[in-house]
Amino acid sequence: MNWDDETDTGSAAERLVAPAADGEDQAVEAALRPKDLSEFVGQEKVRQQLDLVLKAARQRGATADHVLLSGAPGLGKTTLSMIIAAEMNAPIRITSGPAIQHAGDLAAILSSLQEGEILFLDEIHRMSRPAEEMLYMAMEDFRVDVIVGKGPGATAIPLELPPFTLVGATTRAGLLPPPLRDRFGFTAHMEFYEPHELERVVRRSAGLLDVEIDTDGAAEIAGRSRGTPRIANRLLRRVRDYAQVRADGRITREIAAAALAVYEVDARGLDRLDRGVLEALLKLFGGGPVGLSTLAVAVGEERETVEEVAEPFLVREGLLARTPRGRVATPAAWTHLGLEPPVPGTSGNPAPGPGSGQQGLFGA
Numbered sequence: 115m116n117w118d119d120e121t122d123t124g125s126a127a128e129r130l131v132a133p134a135a136d137g138e139d140q141a142v143e144a145a146l147r148p149k150d151l152s153e154f155v156g157q158e159k160v161r162q163q164l165d166l167v168l169k170a171a172r173q174r175g176a177t178a179d180h181v182l183l184s185g186a187p188g189l190g191k192t193t194l195s196m197i198i199a200a201e202m203n204a205p206i207r208i209t210s211g212p213a214i215q216h217a218g219d220l221a222a223i224l225s226s227l228q229e230g231e232i233l234f235l236d237e238i239h240r241m242s243r244p245a246e247e248m249l250y251m252a253m254e255d256f257r258v259d260v261i262v263g264k265g266p267g268a269t270a271i272p273l274e275l276p277p278f279t280l281v282g283a284t285t286r287a288g289l290l291p292p293p294l295r296d297r298f299g300f301t302a303h304m305e306f307y308e309p310h311e312l313e314r315v316v317r318r319s320a321g322l323l324d325v326e327i328d329t330d331g332a333a334e335i336a337g338r339s340r341g342t343p344r345i346a347n348r349l350l351r352r353v354r355d356y357a358q359v360r361a362d363g364r365i366t367r368e369i370a371a372a373a374l375a376v377y378e379v380d381a382r383g384l385d386r387l388d389r390g391v392l393e394a395l396l397k398l399f400g401g402g403p404v405g406l407s408t409l410a411v412a413v414g415e416e417r418e419t420v421e422e423v424a425e426p427f428l429v430r431e432g433l434l435a436r437t438p439r440g441r442v443a444t445p446a447a448w449t450h451l452g453l454e455p456p457v458p459g460t461s462g463n464p465a466p467g468p469g470s471g472q473q474g475l476f477g478a
């Protein structure tokens with residue numbers, strides 16, 4: 115899947131359930147990041163494999179193989195790169211693909227690395243082609259050719275680099291050219307987290323933020339966090355505000371549910387936009403199929419917003435399907451909104467069923 119699909123565009127930019135980091139996240143994330151592999155929740159396979167890779171490198175007294183981390187935003191790629199540095203007792207340099215537009219930008223970074231340093235290159239799929247080609251040689255031979263001069267008189271001056279470990283992160287592993295992908299010794303795909311894992315993330319973060327929370331309160335937040343630790347931490351902060359202002363500061367299931375109802379994040383993590391799309395699909399178009407443009411007009415949003423912001427999560431949750439004939443709601447969508455699907459052969463509006471308690475863009 116294309117995880118960039120779930121980035122923010124237009125009116126959806128301020129969503130509480132956006133997977134990308136906002137300013138407030140950046141300010142608090144440093145404090146909440148696990149510092150070593152044992153603190154890193156979930157991703158069992160990745161953790162075990164990485165643990166072996168790092169231990170083996172330490173035993174050999176060598177730098178670790180280059181590591182590629184792929185997966186949706188907010189699943190812990192940056193966190194894991196910092197853990198790699200901590201486990202290797204090495205400094206870390208952080209940069210990103212879009213920041214490296216020229217091969218010279220990359221040469222400057224590479225030539226200033228210390229031996230064993232971890233170079234974290236976020237959004238590696240967005241690096242320019244000349245920089246990418248320079249990276250091939252740097253990863254394989256710890257050497258780059260710096261081109262001096264222009265035209266026929268240009269000469270390549272080889273520059274030796276100290277051994278380093280590149281940790282590349284991408285939301286789009288499929289976009290990486292095979293020669294780049296093949297140069298990583300270890301590739302890990304980060305999965306969305308299970309609710310019980312997010313519950314642990316929430317409880318851990320609550321501890322660090324000095325917030326009292328019970329098991330059910332943590333479970334309630336976890337269930338609405340769309341499989342993503344960053345969203346779990348963000349919802350926790352909003353629930354903490356509510357608990358502090360409207361209650362005694364302690365987070366229980368009731369407090370979490372009431373707080374997130376204020377922010378219109380429902381029990382499954384759908385927000386106002388997601389529910390608006392689903393409600394239009396069910397109430398106005400009998401569950402589809404309906405074309406994307408028509409659906410977008412019906413919810414008063416841009417086509418791109420519906421397609422790139424709302425739909426990826428609805429598809430992932432099995433609530434909506436993209437078919438050649440248009441968007442179609444699944445049986446789970448009817449159940450989630452508490453509506454009865456129309457009986458085949460009738461054209462009446464769907465009747466509200468049990469559980470249709472929450473208001474959406476179209477009312478209940």
Ligand SMILES: Nc1ncnc2c1ncn2[C@@H]1O[C@H](COP(=O)(O)OP(=O)(O)OP(=O)(O)O)[C@@H](O)[C@H]1O
Nearest residue numbers: 143146147154155187188189190191192193343344
């Ligand atoms: N496995 C985990 N256990 C505990 N907390 C986690 C875990 N993974 C991520 N987090 C928390 O989620 C937040 C976001 O993580 P991080 O910045 O590493 O995500 P990312 O995948 O690098 O996102 P992006 O792709 O947007 O850069 C951090 O505050 C971190 O503390």
